[in-house]
Amino acid sequence: MSGERSGEELVTTLYEQFKGGLYAHVLGLTNRDRQWAEDVVQETLIRAWQNAETLVRDPRMLRGWLLTVARRIVIDGWRTRRARPHEVELTSPDSVEVEDGTEQRLSIMVLNDVIGRLGEEHRAAIYETYVRGRTVREAAIVLGIPEGTVKSRVYTAMKILRRALREWH
Numbered sequence: 001m002s003g004e005r006s007g008e009e010l011v012t013t014l015y016e017q018f019k020g021g022l023y024a025h026v027l028g029l030t031n032r033d034r035q036w037a038e039d040v041v042q043e044t045l046i047r048a049w050q051n052a053e054t055l056v057r058d059p060r061m062l063r064g065w066l067l068t069v070a071r072r073i074v075i076d077g078w079r080t081r082r083a084r085p086h087e088v089e090l091t092s093p094d095s096v097e098v099e100d101g102t103e104q105r106l107s108i109m110v111l112n113d114v115i116g117r118l119g120e121e122h123r124a125a126i127y128e129t130y131v132r133g134r135t136v137r138e139a140a141i142v143l144g145i146p147e148g149t150v151k152s153r154v155y156t157a158m159k160i161l162r163r164a165l166r167e168w169h
Contacts, residue, residue: 011049014062022066029074036077044070054132068133114164118157125153126161 019041026044027037047069048055048062055062115123128139129150136154140147 008049010052010055010057011045014048014066015045017059018063018066021063022070025067026070026074029071030077040070040073040077043073051132064135065133072130114161117164118160122153122157122160125150126157129154 022044023037023041026040027034030036030040044066048066055065115126118126124143125139128134128142129136132139134142136147136150140150143150
């Protein structure tokens, strides 16, 4: 319960300290789409809450982490918008399918399986850079290895992940 409380307190603090700057930054990334920007800020804060126990509490690091996560969410959104066909209005409300979350759970299972195929060194590099949102330099310090090694491990891990995901589809 205390971990949950500290996560909520962190998100409240992040919201108070960074919401304005984060929103302004995201608004620029979303071509001034206010609703999308609000959604991105909310998703960023949810991810902060989910990672509350592992986040570095230094405000400069938190700000960088938030901006990196928000940027990645926007990039994913742009990719999704490019990949999706244009939406059309359905003629009958009876034909609307209700999403049951199965697809999302399946995707998480697949990702866990694919990430499990990576060696510990590659997993650590991906964790520090993509999950924790650290720069290559910060990840190198945390992992105690040269920056070039971090870059190489991330590159190799991403190649393995892409290949495994292509095989799965």
